[in-house]
Amino acid sequence: xxxxxxxxxxxxxxxxxxxxxxxxxxxxxxxxxxxxxxxxxxxxxxxxxxxxxxxxxxxxxxxxxxxxxxxxxxxxxxxxxxxxxxxxxxxxxxxxxxxxxxxxxxxxxxxxxxxxxxxxxxxxxxxxxxxxxxxxxxxxxxxxxxxxxxxxxxxxxxxxxxxxxxx
Numbered sequence: 592x593x594x595x596x597x598x599x600x601x602x603x604x605x606x607x608x609x610x611x612x613x614x615x616x617x618x619x620x621x622x623x624x625x626x627x628x629x630x631x632x633x634x635x636x637x638x639x640x641x642x643x644x645x646x647x648x649x650x651x652x653x654x655x656x657x658x659x660x661x662x663x664x665x666x667x668x669x670x671x672x673x674x675x676x677x678x679x680x681x682x683x684x685x686x687x688x689x690x691x692x693x694x695x696x697x698x699x700x701x702x703x704x705x706x707x708x709x710x711x712x713x714x715x716x717x718x719x720x721x722x723x724x725x726x727x728x729x730x731x732x733x734x735x736x737x738x739x740x741x742x743x744x745x746x747x748x749x750x751x752x753x754x755x756x757x758x
Contacts (some may be wrong), residue, residue, distance in 0.1 A: 592654075593647035595639070603639070611635060613652075614659055621663045622670070630666050634659045708751040716744035 594602035616633035622630050638658050645654060711718055719740040721727040729737060 592642065592645050592651040595642045596645040596647065607635065607639075610638065613655070617656070617739055618663060622667060626666070626670065630663060633666060634662045637662045641739050704752065705748075708748050711751060712744060712747060715740055716747060720744045720748070 592602075595606055596690060611631060614634040615627060618627040618630035618634065638655060641658065645651070686734065709720055712720065715730065716731050718727070722729045722737075723741055730740070732740065
């Protein structure tokens with residue numbers, strides 16, 4: 592790695608052969624199998640792009656695994672965001688048009704379900720949600736306490752409505 596960091600191109604091949612299997616094992620463990628090869632390649636591209644940052648004399652594997660973990664975390668988040676966006680697009684495409692009686696019924700049922708779920712929350716959580724959704728007056732608590740209250744209320748609503756973070 593030190594030789595590659597100094598620009599010696601001949602060091603690339605043996606380093607690639609040593610690191611690629613490690614990147615593949617890590618990617619297979621962290622991501623779906625159909626994405627592992629692309630993820631391993633992405634990891635190695637990051638490693639080789641930042642080879643100049645490697646400090647000679649330091650151990651290579653901790654440096655490599657830190658970069659690999661960071662890149663895989665980024666790819667995992669990006670994949671989750673893409674899946675969420677695709678699911679939302681699919682749901683939106685399946686919704687009936689605005690003048691469709693079925694669509695009106697679905698919307699009314701969704702609103703009723705949400706209202707029942709909010710009504711089942713404790714008073715503080717219900718007030719926090721009302722403040723966020725309907726612009727009601729915000730409770731007299733610190734901004735941090737309010738954010739935490741809203742976060743907990745949304746988590747409870749997701750659980751009540753059967754949504755578990757896209758899974």
